[in-house]
Structure formats: structure tokens, C-alpha cells
Amino acid sequence: MKQNVRPGVTTAELDAIGDKVMRDEGAQSAPALVYHFPGSSCISLNDEAVHGIPGERALREGDLLKLDVTVEKNGFMADAAVTVPVGTVSEESQRLIACAERAFAKAMLVARAGFRVSDIGRAVEREVRRDGFSVIRDLGGHGIGRTIHEAPRVPNYADPQATQVLTEGLVITVEPIIAAGSGRATLAKDGWTVQTADHRPSAHYEHTIVITKGKPMVLTAAEVLGR
Template sequence: MTITSEMELAAMQRVGRLVARTLAHMRAAVRPGVTTEQLDAEGERVARAAGARSAPQLTYQFPGFTCISVNEEIVHGVPGPRVVAAGDVVKLDVTLELDGFMADSACTVLVPPALPEAVRLQRAARLAFNRGLDAARAGRRMRDVGAAVEGAARKEGAAVLRELEGHGIGRKLHEAPSVPNWADPRADVVLRDGLVIALEPMLAAAPARVVEERDGWTLRTHNRVLAVHHEHTIVVRNGAPLVLTLAA
């Protein structure tokens, strides 16, 4: 969506803050011995108490309230009986609907003791996001954002999973335009003031293809190398973008 009024901006800020709060509660609950189902239940508890619903459930009938992916799993992991273990790389992805508006955010949590490779990848995802954020300004093209993301990832020794990308968001979970994490020549959309997008670098420890697990939802690296995910919903502006899903 493109924000055209103060009402729309305020509504997107409300859902963005709730996404951040929900994600923070889930993140604090990550520890060895907890199941991904329990983490999902914590996210659902916080979000529903504020009147929100799961956007993946509303849009795609996703089996969980949130998406939780571990280690080689990249995104769309289905919460269940899996027990989180020491050293795991846990990706929490929360997308909520509140009063007709949606926002999306994800983070990577390293369960101690973290492998050096996992620490490097988590740092790479954060840096790649920040570089993409710097490039997401009105008047620039979407491929400039992708080029910034991939350039930062490569500098840190990480590989962009080019088959996966960010998206527009607002009234629906997935809206135009697509937000690639590389300089896709097809991404010639000119960014405009007020455009809302989910910017989400998804990186792997080595070049990898994306494959779907038997559950029909979870996406993982074909060679089972570690993957990370870092995402925020942002509003493009003439100057620095506004990040809607930062914790207050």
C-alpha cells in the first residue's frame, strides 16, 4: 500500500508496534527445552490480547499463528513439537492484522552457545538490512535496494537466497511490489513517498537453493547449510525511511 493519510499512518504504526512487542515476547522465551509450539503460543497470547489476528492464517490458512524456522530452515516453518536445543539458530517471523492493516517482522535468535558461523550470519543479515534500508528512498529503484542488500551480505561472506524476496504490505499480507535482495534487473519500480514494504534479507552460510519440506510450508536450504532472516516493515520517504516494527 501507499500511505496517503495520517489515519493510515497511525493504523500502520499501531500494528507495527504490536508486531514488535509480540516478537520481543517470543524472543525472550527462546531457550533450550522450549518447543516451537510453545513459542508460537506465546506470540498468539500477546497478539490476541491486543485484538490482532495472524495474517498468515487469514491469508493462507497457515497451520501456526506465527512462522518459526530452525537452523537450515529459512522461512515458513510450522510450529510444533520440535524442541529447541543449545546452539540452534531460531528464526521468528510475526505478521499480524489489526483493524484491517498488516505489518511483518522477523529476527534470528542464536541459542547459546552460538557457533561462530551463526554469529557471522546473524551480523550479515542485520548489516544487509541496514544497507537496504539506507537505499530505500523515494526516487530510487527497487533494484538499488537489492544491490545494497546483496553487496553487504557478500562483504560479510554470506549468500543471498535469490529465490526469496520481500514484498509490499499494508491492507494485504503480500502486495506489489516485490522486494528482491539482489540487483534484479526486472526490479525497475521507482520507490515513492509513502510506499510500505517488508524488507527482509534471507541469507545462507554458502550458496544454496531453496527447497520445500514435506509439510508443504517450510522452506530450507537444499544442502542444509545454516540460514538467517531479518525483516522489518518500512515506509519509504523522501528522506530516511520510517521503520514501523521497531520495539518502542
């Protein structure tokens, strides 16, 4: 999907590419399976943070595209997301993409057995604030396995209620979802798409990981998949 991102391509065309890859691998869209999402992948543009519905919108130069793919295969699920610039984007958009990826990397330093879920959020929010951006507090990571959203909830901020200790073998997603503006979010009229309330751009970066005593295992990394 990422390789086919360019001005003029529609989000429906990208979704069809992703759906074919899933089916060729004997897998299927988890959001469609679990929630009856009207598409195979969530494809969001610019101020749309997550859960954008694929359609006939054509990508334009300067767009900020979020590809969020959750797959089911053999009864298990995995989730990953990336923000892709369409052509040449603004300096702010470039910084936003880089910040989301750095925040994920910072979270990996504490996504280890013995730390708490809140440590992940603290690491993410500290990095995001350092760059002058905001986390979207209504959105975050989660446990994943037999279904998409399992315990624990993994906030992108230091939530004092996120006290669960990370244990070996726990499978979660870590996904900084950040915005150039306030970080407040609203639900669009389509009932699916979550967008920033002030319509400022957003970025999303996510992997599914396994907690270990040391460096977490990133299940959705390209090197793990051999691609």
C-alpha cells in the same frame, strides 16, 4: 517470544506466546488468516529459512531460530522477523545473524523516494557477499498493507526487472534472507517450510517500512511500538 527462547522450549510454546500477545492487542495472525497457515507465527530452525511450522520440536543449544511474525489488525498488516541464537552458537552462526542485520541497515540507506527497488537488492547482496554468504534468491521482501503480499516484489539482489521507483508513502518489507551455503532453496515435504538445499544454516531479518524522502519509517521497530 524472543525473551522465552532457551533450550528445551518447543516451537509450539513460542507460537502460543506470540498468539496470546496478538489477541491481547486485538490482532490476529495474518498467515493463518490469509493462507490458512497451521500456526500463528512462522518459526524456522537452522537450515529452515522461512515458513517453519510450530510444533513439538524442542530448542537445542546452538540452534539458529527464526521468528517471523505477520499481524493483522483493523484491516492492515505488518511483518517482521529476527534470527535468535539458542544459547551459545557457532562463530559462523553469529556472523550470519550479524550479516543479515547489517544488510538490512545498508538497504535502509537506499530505501528512499527516488531510488529503485533494485537498489535495495543491490545493497543487500553486496553486504552479504562481502561476508562470504549468499542471498536466497527465491525469497525476499514485498509490498504489504491490506494483505500480506502486495506489489512490489523486493528482491535481495540486483534484479534488473525490479525497476519500480520508490515513492513516498509506499509500504514494503525489507528482509534479507541469507545462507551460509549456496543460497539455493527447496520446499520441505510439509508443503510450507522452505529450507536450504545444502542444509547449511540461514538467517532472516525483516521490518515493515514506509518510504519517505529521507530515512524510512520502520513501523515494526521496538521504539515505534513503545516496547
